[in-house]
Amino acid sequence: MSSKVNGDLEQKELKVTSTKWMELKNRIGRGWFRFRKNPISLVGGGMVLLVIILAVFAPYVTPFPTHAGKVTNFEKIFQPPGKEHWFGTDEVGRDVFSRVIFGYRISLLMALVVLGISVPFGVALGLIAGYVGGIVETIIMRITDVFLSLPALVMALAIGAAFTPTIGKAMLAVSAIWWTWHCRLVHSLTRSIKTEDFVLASQICGDSPLRIIFKDILPNCASAILVKITLDAGFVILVGAGLSFLGLGVQPPKPGLGTMIAYGAAHLPTQWWLTVFPSLAIFFLIFGFNLLGDGLRDMLDVEGEGI
């Protein structure tokens, strides 16, 4: 019958030959082209990638991997930056450079755990609130508002004061607040996508709400969520460093960046390298994440509340 339809019409479409792989290659190629056009995001991506590689291979790339733990070397305390110790040594003679790289490990782990807990949770609640609407939406969003009014740092301080402070508890405390941002973002996106005609078309076809959420709504929120995660990673690391600085995060002798700054502060200004290098390390990583996030935002053309 289809050939009959074709015969009825004088119009002939161009013959299009295209395969799945060609289309996929095209799409990836276009994305890479847009990303490449923006040198800032390339620089940011490079910075983040460098830190990740250094952190993952820390035992192999650092000159003194054992210095990340309980090592003392009193003959070499407070050595200024030099050939052997690039970032100098601390009050018990440990290599600051090695400790900074191991500190990155904990910072990145913090970002990974906090976002790994809070993003799925916040996204799921945002999708439900936005799609279901009504009383469910009101309840979820009001709860979100309550959590949003509590700063992550204060929550972590409270938990740290009530229990013995560990980095694990700090991560949980920050996660308990962080999901709200993702919930709000996804909620507002869902509300606007839900009214699009393609969602109505799926509803007309009899798709289940779950199918519509996963096939129609979530993929259209994905780029906004990705950008938000990238920008968030920097902030989570900053909060983690702040907690460690206050003594509520990483506990010595583990090499937290914030912890190192706190201990180094006692030796300012003479032994300046104890604070300056960990600070620069934090600055470098967060700056990298922010540049990458900005670049991704431009590349994916994301607009949304709270990004």
Place this chain on the structure above:
Amino acid sequence: MNEALLVVENVVKHFPIRTGIFQRKVGEVKAVEDVSFTVESGEIFGLVGESGSGKSTVGKMILRIYRPTEGTIKYKGRDLSSTSQENQRFFTKEMQMVFQDPKSSLNPRRSILSTLEDPLIVHGIAKSRRQRKDIVAELLQKVELSPGYMYKYPSSLSGGQRQRIAIARALAVNPSFIVLDEPTSALDVSVQAKIIRLLQVLQKNMHLSYLFISHDLSLVRTIASHTAVMYLGFLFEYATTEELFRYPLNPYTRTLISAVPAVTKEEKEIKPENQSRGGDTPSPVNPPSGCVFHPRCILSDNTCSEQLPMLEEISPGHYVRCHHVSKNIVIAEQYKKNLARNE
């Protein structure tokens, strides 16, 4: 077939306006006030009206996106408000919709294959992936696209191609009734003609019925067999297309016809008189009293502003909502004569 396909009876739809934290109802948008019509099997039924007249809302109620505030809609004798599983499944397989804007009617993150195979999966029409691919290829051919479009994404297609995909998606479940909500108004004129032609061919070959919602009168005139005119949620006139355009018995219908651009001098001469006093469509939140068209109508008098006229059957199959039946007949007769003289 004697039984009507779709019967819409006294359908009303009001949307509440809510504000504040307690979602207090502060008013209502009276989108559809009183609409009744019947679509026969195998026909193209035209529904025309200005923007905001409630024609899209009627279409969406038929597809159960909105629930009517009052009134009933019956499809093949089954009530659309029935929530039984069997009926719900029946309706989703029988009725489909093509939207106005082909940009927003296709999910930008899904390939054409994924969009088109979705109804096949949901309705269990084809189990294996290969089977689905074959059906999708066939669907693409039905809308005159080559199967190579399967792996493309909507962003790389033109407006006309996207609209074809949207039509293919509607055809996927093998429906017998499709609501076309201004399917061509977002397209170029040359593409419009092709899409309309395609829709006509499909209608004939697949024995489809359409509810064709449009504000393009000349288009409706060429393809629809029955036409209904809506204004501010009310059905104003409803007849066979031929009758409606040759013998318009409602001042609002005549105003619409007079608004169709005329090219030649003869066409301009025989146009019915514009019977509106201008002005914009009033807000459906605060519709005028009595007949909703009275503030813009040149025939209006005191009765019009006080009493709502009923939809009356003036001649067999010709329904009109207006207080001034005799005046309308005189004007319409004159118009009919003018038309006849010119032919």
